[in-house]
Each structure stands twice: as structure tokens, then as C-alpha cells.
Amino acid sequence: MTLSRHPGFTSIGDIITREVLPRLRHAQKVPLRLSCIGTAGYEGLDEADEFDRTVVIGQSASAEEAMILASQRVAHGDINVGTDETLRFRPRVIVIQDGDLGLVLGGEIRAGIVLWQQPVASDAEARRIIIEASRLRGLAFAASGRGDHAAARDHRFRASLIEARLVDPCWRVTAAELLRLPQAA
Template identity: 40%
Template structure:
């Protein structure tokens, strides 16, 4: 009868340095990634003389297990205009901004919808650049507030979306390098 040691029967796949193991564990906790779309919904009315009723609306499109697959899924959904059962035929949807968020709600990647494509935004390079973007986005939102107060809803909406597109560059620090690595392949 031969005796097999448990230690020799178990072969570990790889040994990771402690720092790398911690990094992998932190990264795993950030998934799945959620694809969110910000846009304008417009009610469909049978009366052609009726004034269109539009409102800003956020859709949650999908969840993905990797950054690459989230970008590919977002691009596919926009190209195919696949917004799930949004509106159930009661309203149309015009997407404006795509955001990919991690499980903590941090921004992973953002982009502007242009027709049937997404123009992905470059992540900020520094905290100083992030502060400048926050300042400019706040200024645009302030202008939007003034326009809305003057009952100029279309201008207010465009200013808010311009601010959102700027904010799409405010990728969380954890995701800045991975986003830079993935985005050239997605562009």
C-alpha cells in the first residue's frame, strides 16, 4: 500500500506575491460593471398637433464581467438601438451619454453617443485636471439652471448634457489606467 501525501497531491495553479493578490481581490470586488445610458425620452402622441413631452431619463442597459465586454456591449446596444423594453412603445429614447460604473458606483469609462456610435472620453490625467472639469461642469449646470428659470428647457437640457459629457472624463482613480489601456482598442 502506498501513501500519498496531501501536500504532494495538491498543486497550486500559481503563487502570487501578496501585493498582487490584494490587487486581484480588490479588483474582483468591483465587478460586475453596469452600463448606464443617460438620454431624452419623448412620449409618443397620436395627435400630430400635440406638443411633444420630453424628459431626461436614465436607463440601465446591462451588466458585464470585464471592461472589454462592457465597452463592446455598450457599443452594440447603441449601434442596434437596443434599449431593452424601455418605454414599452409609449415613448422614444434618444441616448446622449454612456457611463460604465463598477459595483461601488464609481465611473469606469464614459462616452458621448453620436448617432449609432460612442465617442469614448479620455480619463483625466490628474486630480488638478479633474478639479478643472468639475469647475467647468458646475458652471455649465449653473447656466442650465438660469436657462430653465427663463423657460428655455431645450437650452437647459443641452447645457446639462454638455456638463455630463465633461464629467464622463472623471474616471475613478482605480480605473484610470485600465481605461487608458482599453479605450484605444475600443475607439
């Protein structure tokens, strides 16, 4: 005896595999951590004295809430390294990470908004990005060795920006769906 498949019927196994298990995996990885990568420097000093800094700016129970929090913090310009009034921070990249530090979503900060990066679609694409990011980090190392701190910082920023697409495989579908939503634009 064979079971006939009706076009409108979805088996319970398919529902569990596609909908329930991913939600359970995500639930185990919250709260999500929201961080900002940028450049810090003291007022009155030149560019060579600036340094890269990562600042944790909050936690969230969901990727959607983290995106909203990131957009609000960037729009208000209230991301700071600390309480020192002479220390300036220029935010450049926002990252959302899960409890295992897997990347959920990343974006570039430009003109007071977050431009979220589309996650990689495959492992092959991820490998290409890793190769390019490694190349840029090598250029940054060489520029730093020459004393060209601005070029080194620019190469590191570009590497971080393309690495923002290296979304953890368990978050890729969720991230792609979030970026299709109208409020994500």
C-alpha cells in the same frame, strides 16, 4: 552589503504593487453596471415636454465586455425606457460604473457609435472638469428658470459629457489602456 539591481530584474514587491493589487481591487468591484443617459419624450409632443432619463442597460464582468455590450446596444438602437411604444428615448451618454458606483468609463453616443472619453490624467485635471461641469449645470438651472428647456437640457448634456472623463482613480490606468486598444476605436 548592498543589493545590486539588475536592469531586467523586477522585485516581487513591484509586481504585487503594480499588477496584483489593482486586479484584486477591480475584482471586488464587479459586476460592472452599464447605463445610458438620454432624453425621453412622448411621440407627438414638443421638445419642452421631453425629460432626462437614465436607463440601466446591463451588467458585465469586465470593462472590455461592457464596452462591447455598449457598442452593440447602441449600434442596434435597442435602448428603450420601457415597453410604451409612444415613449421615445434618444440616448446621449453611456457610462460604465463599478459596484461602488465609481466611474470606469464614459462615452458620447453619436451616429450609432460610442465615442469613449479619455479619462482624466490627474486630480488637478479632475478639479478643472468639476468646476466646468458645475458652471454648465448652473447655466442649465438658469435656462430652466427662464423656461428655455432645450438650452437647459443642452447644458446638462454637455456637463454629463465632460463628467464622463471623471474616471475613478483606481480605474484610470485600465480605462486609458482600453482606449489604446484597436477595438476601442
